[in-house]
Amino acid sequence: MEQDAVDRILEQWQRERPDLDVTSMGVMGRLTRASRLASLDLQEFMSQFGLEPWEFDVLATLRRSAAEGPLTSGQLASLTMVGSAAMTNRVDRLVARGLVRRETNPHNRRQLLISLTPDxxxxxxxxxxxxxxxxxKMLRGLSKSEMSNLADLLRKFLLSHDDAGKS
Known part of the structure; x- marks a missing residue:
């Protein structure tokens, strides 16, 4: 099998510290590198649409949640895994671009509801x-079966870190 950059790192550790089992380092190193490559690809891809990845994340979250109605800022922050202060800033910027609207909740005047504009x-x-x-395209090196296996393994990893129900 062809070696990747992580294999070379593991070989170096094996040479310098043969007493260590660096199997976990190989997994975590690959997760980290894969995440970085995916983030760079996503950044480049979204720029074609004049979007930052975080902007698409907010828009996509609102779109996939549309049947549930507008979301509160707290719900949106939870679903996109950012803090409430960051979400306020993000919503402000998307409101300024005319992509989302913010309205007072008629049932709780202290709460704002966020939804997509038609644009x-x-x-x-x-x-x-x-x-x-x-x-x-990013996953073109994997068969459907391999993608399914990888998704299952990543799900297991996330659940082992108490990630159930978090978005």
Missing amino acids: GEALADEVVEHHVINQK
Whole structure:
């Protein structure tokens, strides 16, 4: 099998510290490198649409949650895994771009509800179609069976870190 950069790192550790079992380092190193490569690809891909990845994340979250109605800032922050202060800033920027709207909750005047504008919905729908195609290109080295196995293993990893139900 062809070696990747992590294999070379593991060989160096094996040479310098043969007493260590660095199997976990190989897994974590590959997860880290794969995450970085995916992030760089996503950044480049989203720039074609004039978006930052975080902007698409917010738009996509609102779009996939549309049937549930507008989301509170707290719900949106939880679903996108960012803090409430960061979410406020993100929503402000997307409101300024005319992609989301913020309205007072009629049932709780202290709470704001966030939803997509028609322009935001149209952009989310356009980009998500291309995003799925781009993700398939990123995974082109894996068969469907391998993708399924990898997804299962990553799910198991995430669940072992109490990630159930978090988005």
